[in-house]
Amino acid sequence: MTVFQLLRHFALCVVVLSITGFAGFAxxxxxxxxxxxxxxxxxxxxxxxxxxxxxxxxxxxxxxxxxxxxxxxxxxxxxxxxxxxxxxxxxxxxxxxxxAAKPYPSELCLVSDERLGSMGDPMVFEHEGYEIKLCCGGCRRSFANDTDTYMAKLAELHDGAEHEESDGNGDDHDHDDENGHHHDHGDENGHHHHD
Incomplete structure (x- = not known):
């Protein structure tokens, strides 16, 4: 092999390696x-x-x-x-x-209060450990522009949902003692004295 042939072969190898190398990278x-x-x-x-x-x-x-x-x-x-x-x-x-995401507690958009699904599939994402549901992408921009307000609204929704759950147990009475009974203890024996 002449020097010229060696150089040509070397150049060809470099070209092939370059092509296969770039193909591999891609x-x-x-x-x-x-x-x-x-x-x-x-x-x-x-x-x-x-x-x-x-x-x-x-x-x-x-x-x-x-x-x-x-x-x-x-x-x-x-x-x-x-x-x-x-x-x-x-x-x-x-x-x-x-x-850790806490499930979204409502069927309404957090921003617009429109029913979820009324504008197509709801937008669902998590923020600071809470699941958020919005009716559309436009509400996502509103949420991003005033996140603190909407997170405060979400906290109120969660509080309301928790109260509804506790009220939905069939008891409308306060659970004051260990057994869940609310009554007025008149004396040591539980008797009420009437004048």
Whole structure:
């Protein structure tokens, strides 16, 4: 083999390795079973998925990622590491919420008070350990803009649901003693004295 032939062979190997290497890299992003995306909001813009049309969905490093639109891709490419950290935090929060989420106590949207299902499938997500149900994506924006108010409303709904459960046991009396009986103890023997 001449030097020229060796160089040609070496160059061909480099090209083949480059192509197969890049194909392998691209294939790594197309995992067969990516870890599902854990949120209803865009990873980059934090906007409701579907609020700008069909979400842009792709796989990166074995994770499914969803954007509100393809326009978010340049921001992701400029700070991939930062957004992957954000994604891992979303996964951790979703796992915590799944373990501890308190079920939503009403058939009405937390924001609009419309009946859930009246505008299609309800939007369901967890926030600070509570399941939240909204009638539509528009209410998600309202919730995000005034979260404290709606979380206070949710706490009231939970309180009301707990009172309804305790009232729904068939007893309309107070449970004051250990046995669940409410009565006035007149003297040591439980007798009432009348004048």
């Amino acid at each position: 294939g790594a992003d197309e995992a067969e079973d990516p870890i599902p995306y854990p949120a209803n909001t865009c990873l980059v813009a934090d906007m409701e998925l579907g609020s700008m049309g069909e979400p842009y969905v792709f796989t990166h490093a074995g994770y499914e990622i969803k954007f509100c639109c393809q326009g978010c891709m340049p921001a992701f490419e400029n700070d991939t590491e930062g957004y992957m950290e954000k994604l891992k935090a979303l996964h951790a929060a979703a796992e915590d919420d799944e373990e």
